[in-house]
Amino acid sequence: MTNNSENKKGIGGMIDPRRYGIERIAYLLMRLSGLGLLVYFIAHIYETSKILQGQFGWNEMIASTQTTHGHIILAIIIGMCVFHTVNGIRVMLGHGGVGVGTPTRPDYPYSPASQNIKHKIGIYSAIILAAIAMMYGLAVMFGELK
Amino acid sequence: MTQIPGLAEEHTSTPLSSSQSITLRIAKYNPVHDTEKKFMEFNIPYEKWTTVLEAILEVKKHFDHSVAVRFSCRQATCGSCGMIINGKPRLACFTKISELNSNIITVEPMNNFPIIRDLAVKFERLFDTHHKVKPYIIRDDTEITSDTKEFLQSPEELEQYIQFSNCIKCGLCNSACPTMATDSSFVGPQALAQAYRYVADSRDKGKDTRLKIIDESHGIWRCHFAGSCSQVCPKGVDPAMGIQLLRGYMLGFKS
Numbered sequence: 001m002t003n004n005s006e007n008k009k010g011i012g013g014m015i016d017p018r019r020y021g022i023e024r025i026a027y028l029l030m031r032l033s034g035l036g037l038l039v040y041f042i043a044h045i046y047e048t049s050k051i052l053q054g055q056f057g058w059n060e061m062i063a064s065t066q067t068t069h070g071h072i073i074l075a076i077i078i079g080m081c082v083f084h085t086v087n088g089i090r091v092m093l094g095h096g097g098v099g100v101g102t103p104t105r106p107d108y109p110y111s112p113a114s115q116n117i118k119h120k121i122g123i124y125s126a127i128i129l130a131a132i133a134m135m136y137g138l139a140v141m142f143g144e145l146k
Numbered sequence: 147m148t149q150i151p152g153l154a155e156e157h158t159s160t161p162l163s164s165s166q167s168i169t170l171r172i173a174k175y176n177p178v179h180d181t182e183k184k185f186m187e188f189n190i191p192y193e194k195w196t197t198v199l200e201a202i203l204e205v206k207k208h209f210d211h212s213v214a215v216r217f218s219c220r221q222a223t224c225g226s227c228g229m230i231i232n233g234k235p236r237l238a239c240f241t242k243i244s245e246l247n248s249n250i251i252t253v254e255p256m257n258n259f260p261i262i263r264d265l266a267v268k269f270e271r272l273f274d275t276h277h278k279v280k281p282y283i284i285r286d287d288t289e290i291t292s293d294t295k296e297f298l299q300s301p302e303e304l305e306q307y308i309q310f311s312n313c314i315k316c317g318l319c320n321s322a323c324p325t326m327a328t329d330s331s332f333v334g335p336q337a338l339a340q341a342y343r344y345v346a347d348s349r350d351k352g353k354d355t356r357l358k359i360i361d362e363s364h365g366i367w368r369c370h371f372a373g374s375c376s377q378v379c380p381k382g383v384d385p386a387m388g389i390q391l392l393r394g395y396m397l398g399f400k401s
Contacts, residue, residue: 006258009327018233021377024372026372030370096390103310103391105305106309110382113384
């Protein structure tokens with residue numbers, strides 16, 4: 001039970017992806033990947049600032065990423081980046097009113113035109129492309145692909 | 147001397163003689179003296195056509211008359227009986243128990259609305275935001291003084307907004323919205339869809355006024371197109387579409 005007077009579920013309610021289909025999952029992934037990329041952006045500035053410590057500092061930092069954990073983290077970043085880009089294009093087009101359907105008299109059983117197959121394909125494409133990019137990245141980083 | 151007849155004795159409505167039954171879990175909460183929500187369970191027989199509202203009224207009639215629930219038309223027209231049914235906002239009168247495919251039905255008050263008691267919630271904020279977007283035709287002239295006596299509209303022009311005029315202000319969209327779960331100042335999908343309804347109306351001249359109202363930090367830009375509002379709308383309004391089309395006006399995709 002939420003304690004506030006407005007009966008809001010808060011962040012728990014915002015990120016709960018159940019019961020609303022793939023669109024709500026895409027909404028959650030978009031938020032998570034956005035936050036993840038923001039954290040990566042800050043970490044990346046810190047990471048590249050190591051060059052100010054000369055070649056030794058730079059090599060030490062690079063070495064820290066050449067571990068199994070480092071590779072997995074980078075693969076997740078690749079996945080987040082690809083998903084956020086592809087899904088972001090879908091969302092931006094939607095925000096401009098592109099591909100959200102046209103108003104019409106609804107007939108029962110109602111099927112919202114804005115949740116149409118074009119957007120679903122866009123979401124699944126973003127997920128699949130992110131997965132492919134992650135697998136490719138892992139293959140390169142672990143030396144499967146030269 | 148005429149005798150005023152007393153109230154007719156209430157007879158049982160549709161007898162529920164089915165062998166099928168479900169466990170109905172009703173959230174009980176009084177903000178005046180309760181600290182948290184409690185669930186009371188009732189075993190309710192049902193028929194293929196029994197709605198969740200009928201099951202709740204059966205509880206009120208035979209088990210616990212203190213259950214607070216708002217309802218009126220029982221035909222998805224008044225928008226009074228919105229509640230969370232098995233985790234999703236729905237109209238209780240428009241949801242058949244047999245459609246839920248569950249032996250346990252849990253009913254709770256709608257999220258993002260202050261609770262009055264049990265399943266009844268306050269609608270003041272929804273009505274305030276609805277009123278905020280000026281849900282009426284704005285013009286300098288009127289049909290009374292106009293030479294034409296009426297504002298003509300083609301069927302194509304009507305199609306642009308008629309879907310959005312089906313809104314019954316039930317609040318299910320606001321309850322499902324993920325932004326409303328955290329942002330107390332967000333205008334909400336109901337009001338934004340109604341803003342589109344009037345902006346798209348060819349008789350209306352208040353587009354700039356309305357766009358200015360929703361063009362604020364807690365206005366239309368807080369919608370992230372999750373689409374949950376459209377999935378729960380019991381009238382097929384599709385607020386997500388209205389909001390994106392409205393944003394199309396603001397971004398210059400439409401004029």
